[in-house]
Amino acid sequence: MIAVASTLIVACGGSGSSTEADNSTVSENKAASDNFAAGKELIVKSDCLGCHKEQEKLVGPAYVDVAKKYAATADNVTLLAGKIIAGGKGVWGEIPMTPHPQIAEADAETMVKYILSLK
Numbered sequence: 373m374i375a376v377a378s379t380l381i382v383a384c385g386g387s388g389s390s391t392e393a394d395n396s397t398v399s400e401n402k403a404a405s406d407n408f409a410a411g412k413e414l415i416v417k418s419d420c421l422g423c424h425k426e427q428e429k430l431v432g433p434a435y436v437d438v439a440k441k442y443a444a445t446a447d448n449v450t451l452l453a454g455k456i457i458a459g460g461k462g463v464w465g466e467i468p469m470t471p472h473p474q475i476a477e478a479d480a481e482t483m484v485k486y487i488l489s490l491k
């Protein structure tokens with residue numbers, strides 16, 4: 373559980389200014405696949421990968437496990453985007469997720485749409 377530092381990817385560069393406030397439903401294929409690529413990029417640029425891997429649990433849950441737990445609905449996208457920004461704890465264990473107040477709501481939602489596409 374404490375294998376943080378070894379895989380910490382320090383990519384906290386510029387806070388992306390992409391504000392694709394695309395509120396269309398997650399299942400719209402074309403818009404969705406654009407979103408997935410954008411979401412992955414936002415995740416790579418942020419600090420997420422220091423605590424999350426796509427396929428394996430690290431400090432936080434694997435993104436595939438998050439995708440299994442939550443259906444890709446608009447409500448869940450809003451819920452999880454809020455947790456990325458405000459932080460969260462108690463859903464997957466004792467370890468809390470740090471808040472990310474610098475991430476714009478629209479960017480957080482784009483990240484979540486990507487995560488929930490990983491089923």
Ligand code: HEC
Pocket residue numbers: 415418419420421422423424431432433438452455456460461462463464465466467468469470472475483484487
């Ligand atoms: C300091 C480590 C850390 C960082 C950095 C981090 N997370 Fe997390 N994340 C966690 C932990 C721990 C949990 C589990 C929290 C819980 O049990 O409720 C979590 C949970 C989540 C969840 C599921 C929330 C839920 O309630 O089920 C999502 C989605 C998520 N993280 C996305 C992200 C994204 C996107 C980023 C980058 C912007 C990020 N995380 C950065 C540690 C981190």
